[in-house]
């Protein structure tokens with residue numbers, strides 16, 4: 001597998017400069033430069049949110065995550081209480097809650113069975129923890145920025161890899177719920193150029209154990225075989241927390257320390273299906289396009305020839321010739337194709353936001369390909385997305401204004417105001433409502449109030465003014481003139497065949513762009529819901545390209561058929577038909593829900609459906625806009641190549 005090389009420090013500098021202005025000092029991009037330690041130096045161990053996980057091929061039972069220091073878990077705290085570690089905005093949005101911990105890891109000092117603290121679990125707490133163990137949650141620790149993982153062997157490729165996180169406890173065959181209170185921490189270190197004073201952390205594994213200690217804990221206690229700790233739901237349980245640290249020399253260099261974490265379960269299948277779909281898509285698009293171009297050339301030649309004939313003998317038989325000429329085809333609707341569609345304001349606002357999303361997605365994927373978004377840059381994906389969306393408000397405003405002007409819209413003030421507010425407003429309020437659910441569940445996944453405030457500030461102080469500036473420029477720019485004049489009186493639209501009716505055509509058009517990204521979608525879903533690290537940006541780039549091509553090609557084809565059937569209401573039809581692929585994405589999410597997740601409780605389901613709806617909505621705007629803009633280009637092209645008197 002070809003792995004991306006990690007961000008060179010120059011690139012990292014640019015990234016932090018980009019991030020600097022509005023993210024203030026509380027946010028930064030950590031984990032880019034290597035840290036070297038001397039023997040005996042304290043290596044920080046940070047704790048992150050406790051998240052539900054599922055073993056490969058198992059069902060996920062929950063999507064609610066918890067803070068490590070949630071009062072019912074009662075994990076040992078540092079002496080002066082836990083402190084939050086500075087995180088980037090994207091990292092917070094994606095659910096990281098990194099805090100300090102009481103663990104003391106001294107570089108190259110092995111320690112066994114160090115006692116941490118003793119805790120008494122009451123009935124309620126025991127019940128809560130046991131429920132979490134049953135739903136399979138994992139602790140997430142970070143040592144020197146590396147996630148502590150468990151080693152997993154992949155039979156298929158016969159390789160070992162590190163899966164971030166380790167279990168809070170496990171259920172035995174006899175339905176006994178064991179709670180892990182001892183942690184064996186294995187830290188791999190690498191000597192830089194054989195220098196014994198320059199040691200770097202290159203791998204972290206944790207093997208948790210459940211040990212019911214009787215009496216005093218000493219360095220040798222952990223070697224003894226002991227009964228597991230079971231939290232009593234009908235009484236009190238005393239639990240002693242301990243840990244051991246083992247330092248293992250490693251040949252892995254710092255630059256490649258993430259490779260073990262980035263595991264593809266079946267790279268061959270991944271490649272195979274991608275190439276497969278790419279070939280099908282390219283073949284289909286090429287065939288369709290060549291047929292379409294040939295038909296168009298014929299049409300145009302015929303129209304222009306007929307034009308010539310009718311010009312040649314203006315005298316006698318022109319009435320008859322006219323009858324032949326205007327007989328059929330898309331030329332008939334030339335006086336109506338550029339008629340303003342219904343609700344031009346809403347359409348232009350959607351299209352502006354679609355253009356913004358389109359450019360943002362493109363830039364994000366390019367950034368990812370350049371290595372900005374390596375997993376060592378925690379949360380960089382989220383940060384970049386928010387940043388780009390904010391700055392590209394300008395593009396949104398400009399596109400929206402130009403489209404609206406060309407549709408002869410008159411409520412230009414409303415257009416300027418709605419473009420930066422409508423779609424982001426829908427997204428933000430859905431996000432906020434889902435956040436309320438998480439708050440109610442006391443989940444750490446709830447985005448803190450201060451972060452919400454930062455987002456609102458970024459939105460109103462940077463994005464809205466930029467969008468307005470874009471709109472202003474867009475309205476000042478000359479109007480995009482239609483190549484043919486629009487008649488005063490609209491034509492009657494004849495009844496159409498079944499497959500050109502709105503719903504069937506939408507369903508037919510929408511499925512192809514969805515098909516182009518279907519494979520990648522699976523991996524993205526599992527990285528979102530199973531907290532797997534996603535890094536296959538090369539695949540993503542290809543898929544995005546395929547999706548754009550398919551989306552444009554199929555919509556253009558539909559618009560051609562529509563015009564041939566003398567239906568000139570192509571604007572909304574193109575937008576909605578291309579946007580239907582988002583419906584398939586939502587459907588796919590529902591199938592995933594049924595087959596891979598088993599979320600007990602209302603909150604989990606609401607969250608899952610809510611987030612899926614949100615993503616589908618954005619996708620709807622994006623693909624709809626791709627469909628519209630390509631159709632617009634197509635319609636302008638064909639009508640400017642025929643002569644109309």
Ligand SMILES: *[C@@H]1O[C@H](CO)[C@@H](O)[C@H](O)[C@H]1NC(C)=O
Nearest residue numbers: 108109110245246247248249
């Ligand atoms: C620490 O313990 C591990 C495992 O027992 C051993 O391989 C390693 O050499 C030890 N390291 C040191 C510095 O003693």
